[in-house]
Amino acid sequence: MTRIAIVALPFCHGSGVIGVMDFFAAANFCDRAANRSAPRFDCQIVTVDNEPVHSYSGIAIAPTVRWQDYPADVIIVGSAMEAVLGDRHIDTALSQSRPLHAWLQTAIDRGAIVASVCTGSFVLAEAGLLDQQVATTHWRAAPAFRRRYPTLRLESDQLLVDNGQIICAGGATSFVDLCLYLVERLGSPALAMACSKLLILDARRSEQTPYMSFYGSRAHQDEVIGDIQGWL
Numbered sequence: 684m685t686r687i688a689i690v691a692l693p694f695c696h697g698s699g700v701i702g703v704m705d706f707f708a709a710a711n712f713c714d715r716a717a718n719r720s721a722p723r724f725d726c727q728i729v730t731v732d733n734e735p736v737h738s739y740s741g742i743a744i745a746p747t748v749r750w751q752d753y754p755a756d757v758i759i760v761g762s763a764m765e766a767v768l769g770d771r772h773i774d775t776a777l778s779q780s781r782p783l784h785a786w787l788q789t790a791i792d793r794g795a796i797v798a799s800v801c802t803g804s805f806v807l808a809e810a811g812l813l814d815q816q817v818a819t820t821h822w823r824a825a826p827a828f829r830r831r832y833p834t835l836r837l838e839s840d841q842l843l844v845d846n847g848q849i850i851c852a853g854g855a856t857s858f859v860d861l862c863l864y865l866v867e868r869l870g871s872p873a874l875a876m877a878c879s880k881l882l883i884l885d886a887r888r889s890e891q892t893p894y895m896s897f898y899g900s901r902a903h904q905d906e907v908i909g910d911i912q913g914w915l
Contacts (some may be wrong), residue, residue, distance in 0.1 A: 685869050687726045688755035690803070691746070692780055696762040696855040697738030699800055700728060703759060706862040706878070710870065713877035723870055727753055731782050739765070750786060757796045757865065758787065760803035762855055766824035773827060777809050784810040791848055798850040798865070800858045807849065808832045816846045821854045859884060 691700045707724040729750035735743045764776035787810050799807050804820040817836050825839035842853045852861040867875035
């Protein structure tokens with residue numbers, strides 16, 4: 684059985700936590716339908732202080748196990764904060780996840796997979812896990828990520844980046860793409876397809892580009908171009 688820990692952080696994207704739980708429950712259901720006797724995945728929620736957290740929509744999310752007692756094979760760090768609120772907000776939010784850094788590194792050392800969704804990539808970067816790796820994050824958070832970690836390689840147009848043990852997924856709902864990918868990798872392509880059909884999902888997406896808003900640069904002194912940009 685593959686043990687999966689979902690890290691729910693304060694002010695997280697609630698459906699990105701519960702949705703992962705539901706997805707792997709669906710994968711176990713599809714397995715049973717294929718006459719597999721034992722569940723393939725055991726999915727649990729953990730929080731930094733082993734107490735409930737509130738999502739940004741105000742819903743309380745309670746841990747199902749203590750992270751100190753759960754030897755996870757896969758750790759998924761959900762969204763960590765709203766990065767566009769400013770660097771001071773990022774400092775405060777990331778300081779709350781600091782107690783998990785050693786746990787994440789220990790998991791990597793024993794061969795576990797560590798993945799992030801949306802701004803969960805900031806937590807991995809803060810823990811030093813993205814050195815010599817390729818990362819992605821939500822496209823709106825990319826400027827803040829580059830300011831904070833200028834030496835890291837970020838490909839913000841990508842929806843999913845797999846470095847082997849370290850996987851990063853882009854925006855908040857890309858947990859669906861991550862789950863599909865993990866079910867295929869840890870289970871089988873047939874199981875991933877069964878989940879896709881059961882949950883009525885398209886095939887896994889690859890890029891964030893179609894979802895990006897365009898922000899033209901206005902940091903210049905050309906008044907004519909500025910007038911044209913405003914008109915556009």
